[in-house]
Amino acid sequence: MIKMNCRMKFPTIRDRKMSYGVNFILLFGLVLLSFFAQAKEIPKKTRFLVNDYAHVLSDAERRALEQKLVAYDDTTSTQIAVVIEKSTEGDDIFDYAIRLAEKWGIGQEGKDNGVLIYIATEDRKLRILTGYGAEPTLTDAMAKRIIERILIPAIRKGNYYEGLDKATTKIIQLTAGEFSADDEGGGIEPILIFALILLLFFLFVYLASKGNGGKGGGYYR
Template identity: 55%
Template sequence: MKFPTVRHCWTAFLLLLASGLSAKEVPPPPDPPRLVNDFVGLLSRTESQALENKLVAYDDSTSTQIAIVIERSLEGDDIFDYSFRLAEAWGIGRKGKDNGILIYIAFEDRQIWIQTGSGAEGFLPDVMAKRIIDNIIVPAFRQQAYFQGLDRATDAIMQLGSGEFEPEGLGKKKISAARVIFFIVLLIVLFILLSRMGGGGGGGYYRGGRYDRGGGWIWWG
């Protein structure tokens, strides 16, 4: 399974160099294979098995694999880089389809990332992955409702895959044609004004945030 795009591979390479090659070691894949791997004990055995059954059934019916990995800490590693390497090493997703999705949680670090294979990016782009974290997982985790957060998050991903997911705050909003025209005219006017005021002096525009392309990491608690 190939998770990378050229951009992601280059980013992962730079992050690895920046960490001084002191990357956290990826554990061996579970044997026998499991889609839900809780190394912290965040979920009860019943909850873990319920999620496992759900994700296995989804994999069987769609060939899209959703995996959940919960670890204690990243040990100073970068969450994008580490979850990327873990997804690759474990072979999440069907071979040749690149359609794996990894929900990775570093519990003590309070960090979450959704790593999406290229074959699943059509229905789960980075912006939607981040919204699922922000609007579903984190609010539940703040209430210590860990199973509920992961259950609802996987529901949302499955519904996105079938084109049925459009809850408040995550779905597409309808915008009237008049409003679109208004914003276009406004942007043109602003562009003209700024070009007259700006003169020379150039320089680039830097967007803050480490994961601008983001599957979204976040702190909770």
């Protein structure tokens, strides 16, 4: 009887690491492909600053807003664009708006001073994106107030043109340095006011306890 001396070969640690690496790369590639496959396609850039793909503006309203923004673009270095679509089709509105702004090249090249007002009507979402070059005069806090105090109230009533007209006027005034954020009224956020009141209250309690026996016990005379 002949005995066969067989040695089974097991994968080494190095082989396993290589296998894990290959699997990770394949998985990452599939995730990346699925991401780009599902991402909403950016529409081709037009020669207009106002692009209403959702048809919520009349022709006269779109032309009036276009003339206003073109005139501002011609006299300054800051460009304001308005894009209205029905939906981002599942894409995050911030990510999609950034991709759109970058593909269209809103603002002057090298200055990154464009401002994009993006509205998705069926998603009931909107964003104001500001390039780094325009941020000193139009901060994120200012953009948020324009959205909350001007755009949303008007859009809820179906007055898209009214909201966009007032919002772009406010943006033009801010970027031109005609007034500061405090001119809008309510320059300090409510949460900051509440925090300040709370801080003063605890400071008062602390000072009262220091003047009346320090730690332990209650207040007495």
